[in-house]
Amino acid sequence: MKNSVSHSPTRTQETAKEAFIPVMRELVRAFQAFSHYSAEHIRNAGLTPPQFDVISTLGNTEGMPLHKLAEKTLITKGTLTGVIDRLEHKGLLQRIVPAGNRRSFIAVLTPAGEKLFDEIFPAHIEYLGQRFGRLSETELETTATVLKRLRSLF
């Protein structure tokens, strides 16, 4: 039987201000564990996590302006320039100047980029599914609810 600590009788129903700390630690460690697992697989494909993020975001689309890509991936524009540069050097992505707007670029996967996406994205999903697949449908739903709530806080 756990002793439910209360600093005074009148606090019994309250939540301590620091009660979230262990929860936050769980968030950090859970994410670290996940991202290490994920990143190892991504590196095998010769990509870094941000590069994979970009490829995944652009896969099966007709491309999108860099500022929208930055917004979706939460990579800041200065950083995104470098990430895009490296993907372009690898021949996986192209900057297209859209007709009628010469102030923005559209990032589009090249055929090689699409090919890589078609190969590694399903493989990565399969790899991750080996772990996520252990969650029941109910657990998945609860997890989704909790994470959305968490995200809404920030």
Place this chain on the structure above:
Amino acid sequence: MKNSVSHSPTRTQETAKEAFIPVMRELVRAFQAFSHYSAEHIRNAGLTPPQFDVISTLGNTEGMPLHKLAEKTLITKGTLTGVIDRLEHKGLLQRIVPAGNRRSFIAVLTPAGEKLFDEIFPAHIEYLGQRFGRLSETELETTATVLKRLRSLF
């Protein structure tokens, strides 16, 4: 009313293999949002997130061997050397050679490090509590449960 998609009548009770994908995306974005929020505050104190992680782990302890610190923070040993170096240069931390074992070091906060810890750790908790405090006690418990389950997968 959402249309509950089922590929065939016999799949109604099953979970699609890819059902976890949106959940995973939520995990990534929720964590990104959290860590950006957290990191901004940490940077104001002149620390990087890994440095803060180390300071937080060592605060209110009598120090610990580097390999244990590496294990707790999930920072690999090669990387940890650099992080520790920088904290040592800042005068926040010291490597101590324990009596009877000259093969390992013990990382200990200096008085300046303890002072910084005493100042910024509570302030950081207060800063984070502004957001986590919006969760009810029940939500906190559910969140903890879900995160532990997630972590157990990896």
Place this chain on the structure above:
DNA sequence: TATTGTTATACTCTATAACTATA
């Protein structure tokens, strides 16, 4: 003037592997 993106700084972190020195 506001938006889009690049460039320039200056670090910090990262994985990986070879290496040294203990035990």
Place this chain on the structure above:
DNA sequence: TATAGTTATAGAGTATAACAATA
């Protein structure tokens, strides 16, 4: 031989701010 930690390598990502070009 196994363990603890450092060093060397080689990038890659990060924030930030100044900048150029276009709308």
